[in-house]
Amino acid sequence: MSIYPLNITVKAINRIKKLLVIKKNLQLKLRIYITGGGCSGFQYGFELEKFIKNDDIHIVTSGIEIIIDPISFQYLNGGEIDYIENLEGSKFIVINPNAQTTCGCGLSFSI
Template sequence: MTEQVETQPELRTDGINLSSAAAAKVKSLLDQEGRNDLKLRIAVQPGGCSGMRYQLFFDERDLDGDIVTDFDGVEVVVDRMSSPYLNGALIDFVDTIEKQGFTIDNPNASGSCACGDSFH
């Protein structure tokens, strides 16, 4: 009898990554909104307790220089200024007794705050 090992898709280093759990949650939220023109926008802005903070929100806009990536039918948009900060980052969704929400594992961050919403 052979043991089956579940393999994770290789993470891309030249763009953003969205886990299948996060894609499923985004699809569910978009279904609740009842709109098919929205994309998940991920941006990096100055601020937060560590210097830079993440923003995740639904957006219908198309901005000049946007990088759009499709994950299981979910379009994820990153503006060109945020892109270098997010290359190789993994957006995941956790739902445990301790925590529920989107998480960002970013190899570009040299440190982060306790809340996990900002980095440097």
């Protein structure tokens, strides 16, 4: 169990580290955010960023940094970030105990 209210799997940590090497910038952080839209109401977003905003939640673990804005964090609290590779492709996914429903692709949810 993570000491943070958001668990990041070893597979996700390893993929983030690999992305930082590919981008040739070990100072980048993975931003996880939620926007309106998607087939279930909200959708997850992931992007690499250099800077932390004043109100961001900043998680440092296993040599990587994750940043989440406070509004998105309230929907992610207690969840898990994982990374999968399968026949459909590869992607970060969120296992979210707060979601009432999710779409088939796993990128959107409703509360």
